[in-house]
Amino acid sequence: MKQNSLRATVRARLSGLHDAEARVAHVVLDQGAQLVHLSVSDVARLAGTSASTVVRSCRRLGFGGYQELKIAAAREAPPEPRDELDPLTATVRAAQEALGGLPATLSRTDLSSAAEALSGADRVLMAATGLSGAIAVDAAYRLRALGLPVDLPPDPLTAHLAAELLPQRSVCLAISHSGATRTTVETARRARAAGAKVVTITSYASSPLAEESTWVLLGGGQDLVFGMEAVASRLAHLTIVDTLSMILLGLGGGRSERAVSASAEVTADHSY
Template identity: 40%
Template structure:
């Protein structure tokens, strides 16, 4: 007797749902920064540098400070951040920039200053993470991971340890998972996932070519693709059916541990939600 054909784990994964802007204003700007125009970057960087000061400025003063125009500032607030206007931006920043949540980066000085700045970035990222998460997206990803016949966790470079951790803990919960950090093996595995498969990809920048190649191969095979990244608009989020965007402030343009800590925390959340979904499997794994 022929084996019955199983339906795909996602009835119709295309078109991809639009990514929504959630979380604090400063978190939104960081997530959007790589996709901004030069003018948008100047305005966004000014807000990130001294969010508390922006509250006291007029729209003209911010335009002068960033060498832009009033119209550019208003468009940045409305079109980029999805706000009503500059006044709305100031209200949101005023609510965010209390002494314990000010996300501006201290000026480098002594080693003590650097230590405090690195720790502050990690702490601020974790504090802001709950407001950056879309619970509906998390629940959807958990359902896809649970229903998949096979899950490929893809990640290279500094994302490889996070991928390995995710794969190990998914297997503990009974999810048929493989983690392949070699790009060629990753690509081959992605090509064979099929409609009952799921590719969980992790990429900080969303620009890593090896990971993008695996995502394209998974999509071509009919698999559903989900991802964890730091930036909202990138080739990575365009290729993922569902994305979790979670990042943190970086110093010197380096991929900071703070950002990877956000991604590990998202993995923790997914694992906890999977365990809640099937407590019996979780208890057996302990």
Template identity: 35%
Template sequence: MELLSRIRAEQADQPEALRKVAEVILANPAEAARSTIVDLAERSGTSTATITRFCRALGFGGYAELRVAIATETGRTARQRWETDIGQEILPDDGLDRVLGVVSGNDIRLIQQTAAQLDLAMVEKVAEAIAHAGRVLLFGVSSSAAVSSEMEHRLQRIRIPTWSRSDAHSALSDAALLGHGDVAIGISHSGRTREVIEVLAEAGSHGAITVAVTSHPSSPLAEVSELVLATASRETTFRAHGFAAIHSQLLVLDVVYVSVAQRTYERTREAFDLTVRAVEGHRLSEGES
């Protein structure tokens, strides 16, 4: 995961003092990269010891290493931004050309960030578990429910016994019936949706493999999950974080789906042949209208 995305994702779960440091860095990363440790401590209302603790929590030996990492990332982002970003704000009287530019630029950038930070070893573990699962349960609410339903359709198409739920009671009932060798996947941008956390905790208590798809890898959902797939998200006007995360969530799950299909190649190919023939009569031929 890119450094600033990681700081943003972990910010809500940090102690107050470290959260203040994160806020100052995220507000102006370029300035933070130019600041001394004393400057950053003063601007965040903390101490130099807190800055050092913040650096170590991110895996850096000291503040000098953090400054270099921030400077490197902000420099790279500045070079890329002119290609993918014309600004985050959309005003009521903006034309559709600007709307299209903001929305598409944001989605492209988030997909790139998600791809760059995706743990492929974790994807392989998830795909392997799904390929051999007796049952797969998918659960998400609100916008995540649509992502869950799409993944259900894809896995069912290749003969993976999969159920998607958007109702918490139904999901909890299904989770209680899972066992060893089954998989439960919870989708939540924030990682703080109570119903999703409860469903994965229930599934895990019965021995199922639990998977979190979230933009916050240190969230409560991640803590109750055996495997975590991290996504990137950043809001624009009229698109709160949950909505902005949809494309990133779909990307991650699509990579998982293809990896499952690779592991079940013969079965998948046969399933595709059967389903294509089943619906062939409902497609218009060339020249029909």
């Protein structure tokens, strides 16, 4: 496991843990590399729970047990205290950790399957709102520039209607940091009911949106201060979009080449 992977793995699965398990996860996040000096009983005491719950929590987080988690923790570089960092350094550090954690949370298998579904889709419906809406706009442009038929509804009502009317060989690409935005989840639910596949880009493994998804592409950032968690997660989500685009370019063959050429011509026409 690479540096920053432990924190990324824990944070991505945090929302799916029960109370005691979540307390164990927070101890893991707080202690970081210092876990190598703690026994399972020490972690249980800090989390206010039992040693058996600590072991179960480790398994829920994707590790074979506490020893495997400690090995992962030993590879983590101790983070600088957040209150000692200026805002620029803290934001850059959050971005670095978010991007560094992507290899640990993003499934290559799901990424490839999602790209294949997008490549063969008769229509791609974008679903996002708020800060994730900007990522959806970027994704829609990139997919269209690769020759894919993209629908980016201007409001949730239109998105819900579009989802209801999707042909079966369609894909809904849903983007949400929390995975709990009601309008985005409802668009995904309606698309799935219509027979479409749902590809989700999100920061948390367990969420209402993940439950409606065929594939979940997982990547996000840690919280800094109120509202700042979306800064790092947006960079991670844009990186996932770029990765999908690279895979789709290879899958699209002549269609993608023609579309990329047309995109370049249009861009040139609008340049001095």
